Amino acid sequence: DGGITQSPKYLFRKEGQNVTLSCEQNLNHDAMYWYRQDPGQGLRLIYYSQIVNDFQKGDIAEGYSVSREKKESFPLTVTSAQKNPTAFYLCASSTFGQGHVEAFFGQGTRLTVV
Amino acid sequence: DQQVKQNSPSLSVQEGRISILNCDYTNSMFDYFLWYKKYPAEGPTFLISISSIKDKNEDGRFTVFLNKSAKHLSLHIVPSQPGDSAVYFCAASLTSGTYKYIFGTGTRLKVLA
DSSP states (O other): OOOEEEEOSEEEEOTTOOEEEEEEEOSOOSEEEEEEEOTTSOEEEEEEEEETTEEEEOTTOTTEEEOOSBTTBOOEEEOTTOSOOOEEEEEEEEOOSSSSOOOEEOOOEEEEEO | OOSEEOOOSEEEEETTSOEEEEEEEOOTTOOEEEEEEEOTTSOOEEEEEEETTOSEEEETTEEEEEETTTTEEEEEESSOOGGGOEEEEEEEEOSSTTOOEEEOOOEEEEEEO
């Protein structure tokens, strides 16, 4: 079954710690994305990558970092510099350069800072 | 600056009636528009889309209308069913250049039995 897997589903972090959220896809998609969902604010784009070894900042990249060393993997690190990291994080992927296509989402990771 | 806006945070509709969800955008360069449905603690699932060269796209009970001059799109669900109760996000994308999806803030639809 093709899809996007995010792990873990729930994550707790102490203030001042970095934490990495995993996102893996077996859809052979070139493009991958990280979004953050907060109540009343929809989905806001953190980072996106259109090809391996390349990525761009989205609208709210401060306090986050990513890497794209493999086509199927796009991990997101929430650093201690992120002022309000408690949120629901969503990873997505899509084909790239093939016209009008939809993005497919994982099931999300709920991060809570304690 | 919110490029994609959903001004109604919530909507309640009786089962069997029509649900109309609205979305406005500001960037005239967007050329593809999508609607996603989302349940709590789950990822959004793709529902229906429309290219900027069309003004209507229909898929079963779901129809999306696009008014480019008004920079407005809407999703019609007819007839509405209790299982349609969820948060609906509209999204816009550019299929050239930066190629990313910009989402609205969502509308929570509640279909009353």
